[in-house]
Amino acid sequence: MAFDGRFICIYKHMREWFPNKHIQRVSNGLRSRSIRNFLARLPLVFQRGRAEGLDAVYHFMFTGDEQIEATIVIREKDLQIQEGHVGSANIRVTADSNTWLGFVAKERSLLWAMLTRRIRLKGSPKWLVAFGKCFPS
Secondary structure (H helix, E strand, C coil): CCCCCCCCCHHHHHHHHCCCCCCCCCCCCCCCCCHHHHHHHHHHHCCHHHHCCCEEEEEEEEECCCCEEEEEEEECCEEEEEECCCCCCCEEEEEEHHHHHHHHCCCCCHHHHHHCCCEEEECCHHHHHHHHHHCCC
8 A cells, every 4th residue: 555645544554454353443541430540640641742832730629429629730741740729720620520530531521511510610721622632542
């Protein structure tokens, strides 16, 4: 197969090279089942290159089954996670813990969660978008 500059679908490539194999999408295997686990795994999936130019402080307040407050700082391609709210935040995210875990696992819609007020933002949503870019799935 020659590359002619057009986008080539990975599935098409896989079917050509491995015609007898079943193609299945898999996750990275880092699905969190608790907020503490989610916070502990953030450094594992953090991509420094995507954080270039980002200088932000995030305050998370998780409610519901797990009530945890956390501060996440992304500055100079570095990630810091602290318990409690430290300093002044660019955005405050208040979320039901189960809803947040469902959103991170792509089982629940952020729009639905915001409309039902299970996830609330105080600050510009652009900060949450920038946060998501640093942790692609």
